[in-house]
Amino acid sequence: MQPFSYVEPRSRAEALRLAQAYPEARFLAGGTTLVDLMKSGVVHPPMLIDVNRIGGLDEIEAAEGSLRLGALARMSDAASHEAVRTQAPGLSESLLFAASGQLRNMASLGGNLLQRTRCLYFRDRHFPCNKRAPGSGCGAIDGENRALAVLGTSAACIANYPGDFAIMLVALDGTVYLDGPAGERAVPAATFHRLPADTPHIETVLAPGEMITAISLPLGALSRQSRYLKVRDRSSYEYASVSVAAAADFAPDGTIRDARLALGGLAAKPWPVTEAALLLAGRRPDDPVAMGRLMDAAVDGARPRSGNAYKVPQARSAIRRAFATLARRSARSVA
Amino acid sequence: MARGAIRTVDTLAAEAVPGVVRVFTPDTMPRLPSVPEQPDWDIMYGSSFVPMADRTIHYAGQPIGMVLAETLEAARHAATLIHYEFAAEEPVVGLDVTTDLAGEPGHEPEQIWLGFVAGYLPGAVKRGSGAAALDHAAVRLEGRWRLSTNHHNPMELVASTASWESADRLTLYETSQHVANHRNGLAKLLGLPRENVRVVASYVGGGFGCKGPVWPHSWLAALAAKAAGRPVRLVLSRAQMYTAVGYREEQWIDLRIGATQEGKLLGATVTKLSATPAWEDWVEPSWYPFTFMYDLPALETRCRLLRANVMAPTFMRAPGEAPGMLVQECAMNELAAELGVDPIELRLRNHADVYPIDGSQWSSKRLKECYRVGAERFGWASRSPTPRSMREGDLLIGMGMASASHTVYRQPASARVTITTTGIAHVAASATDIGTGTATFLRQITADELGLPLDAVQALIGDTGLPEAPMQAGASLTSSLGSAALAAARTLRGRVLALATGTEGSPLYGHNENDLALDDGRILAGGNPTGQTVSGVLRRAGLTELSSDGRFDPGGMGQVRSGDPVRDRREAPRGMHSFGAIFAEVAVDPELGLIRVRRLTGVYACGRILNPKLAESQLIGGITWGMSQALFEVTHMDARFGRFTNTNLSEYMVPVNLDVPVIDVTFLDDPDPYINPLGVKGVGEIGITGVAAAIADAVWHATGKRLRTLPILPDALLDGDEISSTRC
Numbered sequence A: 001m002q003p004f005s006y007v008e009p010r011s012r013a014e015a016l017r018l019a020q021a022y023p024e025a026r027f028l029a030g031g032t033t034l035v036d037l038m039k040s041g042v043v044h045p046p047m048l049i050d051v052n053r054i055g056g057l058d059e060i061e062a063a064e065g066s067l068r069l070g071a072l073a074r075m076s077d078a079a080s081h082e083a084v085r086t087q088a089p090g091l092s093e094s095l096l097f098a099a100s101g102q103l104r105n106m107a108s109l110g111g112n113l114l115q116r117t118r119c120l121y122f123r124d125r126h127f128p129c130n131k132r133a134p135g136s137g138c139g140a141i142d143g144e145n146r147a148l149a150v151l152g153t154s155a156a157c158i159a160n161y162p163g164d165f166a167i168m169l170v171a172l173d174g175t176v177y178l179d180g181p182a183g184e185r186a187v188p189a190a191t192f193h194r195l196p197a198d199t200p201h202i203e204t205v206l207a208p209g210e211m212i213t214a215i216s217l218p219l220g221a222l223s224r225q226s227r228y229l230k231v232r233d234r235s236s237y238e239y240a241s242v243s244v245a246a247a248a249d250f251a252p253d254g255t256i257r258d259a260r261l262a263l264g265g266l267a268a269k270p271w272p273v274t275e276a277a278l279l280l281a282g283r284r285p286d287d288p289v290a291m292g293r294l295m296d297a298a299v300d301g302a303r304p305r306s307g308n309a310y311k312v313p314q315a316r317s318a319i320r321r322a323f324a325t326l327a328r329r330s331a332r333s334v335a
Numbered sequence B: 001m002a003r004g005a006i007r008t009v010d011t012l013a014a015e016a017v018p019g020v021v022r023v024f025t026p027d028t029m030p031r032l033p034s035v036p037e038q039p040d041w042d043i044m045y046g047s048s049f050v051p052m053a054d055r056t057i058h059y060a061g062q063p064i065g066m067v068l069a070e071t072l073e074a075a076r077h078a079a080t081l082i083h084y085e086f087a088a089e090e091p092v093v094g095l096d097v098t099t100d101l102a103g104e105p106g107h108e109p110e111q112i113w114l115g116f117v118a119g120y121l122p123g124a125v126k127r128g129s130g131a132a133a134l135d136h137a138a139v140r141l142e143g144r145w146r147l148s149t150n151h152h153n154p155m156e157l158v159a160s161t162a163s164w165e166s167a168d169r170l171t172l173y174e175t176s177q178h179v180a181n182h183r184n185g186l187a188k189l190l191g192l193p194r195e196n197v198r199v200v201a202s203y204v205g206g207g208f209g210c211k212g213p214v215w216p217h218s219w220l221a222a223l224a225a226k227a228a229g230r231p232v233r234l235v236l237s238r239a240q241m242y243t244a245v246g247y248r249e250e251q252w253i254d255l256r257i258g259a260t261q262e263g264k265l266l267g268a269t270v271t272k273l274s275a276t277p278a279w280e281d282w283v284e285p286s287w288y289p290f291t292f293m294y295d296l297p298a299l300e301t302r303c304r305l306l307r308a309n310v311m312a313p314t315f316m317r318a319p320g321e322a323p324g325m326l327v328q329e330c331a332m333n334e335l336a337a338e339l340g341v342d343p344i345e346l347r348l349r350n351h352a353d354v355y356p357i358d359g360s361q362w363s364s365k366r367l368k369e370c371y372r373v374g375a376e377r378f379g380w381a382s383r384s385p386t387p388r389s390m391r392e393g394d395l396l397i398g399m400g401m402a403s404a405s406h407t408v409y410r411q412p413a414s415a416r417v418t419i420t421t422t423g424i425a426h427v428a429a430s431a432t433d434i435g436t437g438t439a440t441f442l443r444q445i446t447a448d449e450l451g452l453p454l455d456a457v458q459a460l461i462g463d464t465g466l467p468e469a470p471m472q473a474g475a476s477l478t479s480s481l482g483s484a485a486l487a488a489a490r491t492l493r494g495r496v497l498a499l500a501t502g503t504e505g506s507p508l509y510g511h512n513e514n515d516l517a518l519d520d521g522r523i524l525a526g527g528n529p530t531g532q533t534v535s536g537v538l539r540r541a542g543l544t545e546l547s548s549d550g551r552f553d554p555g556g557m558g559q560v561r562s563g564d565p566v567r568d569r570r571e572a573p574r575g576m577h578s579f580g581a582i583f584a585e586v587a588v589d590p591e592l593g594l595i596r597v598r599r600l601t602g603v604y605a606c607g608r609i610l611n612p613k614l615a616e617s618q619l620i621g622g623i624t625w626g627m628s629q630a631l632f633e634v635t636h637m638d639a640r641f642g643r644f645t646n647t648n649l650s651e652y653m654v655p656v657n658l659d660v661p662v663i664d665v666t667f668l669d670d671p672d673p674y675i676n677p678l679g680v681k682g683v684g685e686i687g688i689t690g691v692a693a694a695i696a697d698a699v700w701h702a703t704g705k706r707l708r709t710l711p712i713l714p715d716a717l718l719d720g721d722e723i724s725s726t727r728c
């Protein structure tokens, strides 16, 4: 780890002023991503702006059909919040199935959105990696790529976005609130992350000096019937090989009125499957034709590499499984 | 950089970092007075390679610089600022190369050196003609098992703290499984008399083999401390642990095995392929279980080694048995399926009634009862033999089993027991405790023999100043050192009683020693109090304490032939093994490719069990590792760079709590009169053996797929990358 300076602003304005004055500086929230990467020599910010002392950034509020989560709210606090558990159970699951208890107690929601890929070549500076060192080449594309993406990749980078929370956020039409040199703005969660194209080192639309202040999502029939299915080699404490964020509003006869789907683990960014609403409307989840079309649409354009072809059949099965579970839960709650 | 040379080194920036004390490179590192030479019957080196001695690069991860600083942070940072220019060459790694580093298709060593615990093994075994026997076989099986590279990954990192007390006296605090080995090694390499080197390691946070041998970090720390004129602590990072203290090598094991229609084994050929460094031959003897496990009349084994840009592999829990039993037991299960015979029945038909290596008797063997009791506890009878025939909702259920076994190794050991007039006893030996309960068993044995409560016995361990104990390895410490402690305590007891009965004026003068007993510091005669105490006896003799030394000298290594004529001449002709049976149930989600182990039942006959709690823990740990070998562990090597890619515990997968089911461990009473006075065979290594085969068989039973590449990952169940049993 390289030496760095550390500042602890007490207000948002001061933090933003510092960030603008020192463009290489980084905000420090829980530190579970940032400090790790600093220790491995992947990033070396000369200054850390600790935002944990700034008041008002960690609140969780549910009102008027909307949930608002402060960027500094901890994963464990958000996951166990009454409104999150009852009105957006899939969001709670996406947080609970992530990392470990210790990490969730430290890690913030804003930091969670900004976690970096687990690509082995990115994390070990002895290897080439276009994301870490632009122009050095992609070590993974012809290397050990079992964990990496089959969707949204480019010739420059096939890294996957590893997080869980963002997948559910995208499925449930969430919004990310930013504040920075150009003032405040709101960005749909679905467009917050960028595809790698030929600039894989630029991962989000966050501008230099900009801070995430909050995250929101609409609460309603969809969020109440949401589920996060996380598939991984071991039972816990592992990133998803494939994950499915699914939500469905069921009519009393068991047909779907409205649905949402986003995929994680296998794509360069949280991967919304926008066709879900159209393909499932008026259908039942056990309708093989509708489900087949949805599965086709979800992995359309998938480009497996030497080690990750298994993710495609795994994702297809996981999609069917997630909606089947939602249907069972819905039937139970009607009965 | 895995191959090539350093062209230039620039240390200026590193030296300028505040807090930096010294920067060493291959150009400036002080030289060792003498270098490791293999074989050495007294010293176990991890490798004969000496890093930091010249500018050649042999493998990725090779030490090429060392920074001493006031803080770890400054040292780590400065190390990244040493600027090197390299002349790089294409590395040679991996098992699918056509020519190795020497430009050859590999070589077959005549014998392999496994350090002084096991000595030499022949590079090839020939019993009858395995190949010819296969011609007559009604059923034949042929296959290649691919086993991944595995790393030890003990929780505690490897570390040395070297402190020179004077120009020629060194104290080394080392994460060591064997302080005497580190003392002997460091003394030899540094040109010091052994008595001038003290090595301390009382408690070690896990070793699994990687902390047994002497590796370069220890002598680098000592050399650096001498040069700097102050103590130096060197702690390897987790990533450095992947290239500095050995690993279990990637291996391909080709097996051909044949049996009669009745399931009687006729013969087998086993060929192992693995990689070794340019400068020495290391090969884990994975074919070894084929030599002793079943009544196998004909066997031919070979090992082919490829020279590669790698550091030396080393011992890892159950070396030889862990991979070998996997292949052997998978083959038995595949044969059983081919023949339509129950896997246990097939094993019974091939049970080795005598020790197959030389036809001698076993010291003790209760394997058949392990099968029977294990089958009962597990409910083996409920298994329907057809694959894919057991389901639960979306899940396919599978059951599998395997035998388990481990060689009994025995090592010379000594211990000292002292009793004082305060009523407290000490038991002392240089052994370390790597989580195996060394101090506990020493206290137990001493307390039992001296009739003292456990609280009245203290253990002194982990220091070369104490009587010399053997390596904490090969599941041999409890049996060997325990026997030495028993001898010491027994002698001491005799001396106390002799003082009591042989000293004129003593109230017990003239009593028959055989009528006397010790109980909580008192002396009983014919079971009745005599009013005399051990302390009183000592005081009357003018003593404040009394000590006895005890020694265990097995006169051989166990039934492994060491290759040392002196040792082997004294070997008792008995087969000495622990045995067991392991049963596994898995649930497979075929659509998602997920495998979860639901139950594991193991039944073991390991001689006398001194401490049931410690023994059960050893087995649970070993079985968990076997499951991990089957389903999780792999260190990936990127052949283009000759470098491991996942050198951290985030990407090197081991099971988490939720993956590990309740593990049911039972020990059969297995008194063994031949092995040692305690009758203890050891429990440290057998747990890992057989487990992966039982799980692989359970996966086959669940899914109908024979998977011979480890670890078994969801990919294999989703890609159709299966091997159906090949009948040839």
Ligand SMILES: Cc1cc2nc3c(=O)[nH]c(=O)nc-3n(C[C@H](O)[C@H](O)[C@H](O)COP(=O)(O)OP(=O)(O)OC[C@H]3O[C@@H](n4cnc5c(N)ncnc54)[C@H](O)[C@@H]3O)c2cc1C
Residues within 6 Å of the ligand: A026, A027, A028, A029, A030, A031, A032, A033, A034, A035, A036, A051, A071, A072, A075, A097, A098, A099, A100, A103, A106, A107, A108, A109, A110, A111, A112, A113, A114, A115, A162, A163, A164, A165, A210, A211, A212, A213, A237, A238, A239, A240, B650
């Ligand atoms: C072993 C391990 C396992 C894990 N497993 C999972 C898993 O299974 N699923 C999963 O989803 N995640 C997992 N994670 C990732 C974890 O969830 C993230 O590390 C965590 O959420 C990051 O939050 P943080 O507050 O610690 O971020 P930090 O490390 O403090 O920051 C991360 C990045 O975000 C920036 N940042 C932080 N807050 C803001 C802000 N408000 N505005 C602008 N920039 C900001 C920082 O500058 C930094 O670049 C795992 C992490 C570890 C170490």
Ligand code: SF4
Residues within 6 Å of the ligand: A117, A119, A120, A121, A122, A128, A129, A130, A131, A132, A137, A138, A139, A140, A141, A148, A156, A157, A158, A159, A200
């Ligand atoms: S996939 Fe992306 S992150 Fe991984 S090595 Fe290639 S460029 Fe780097």
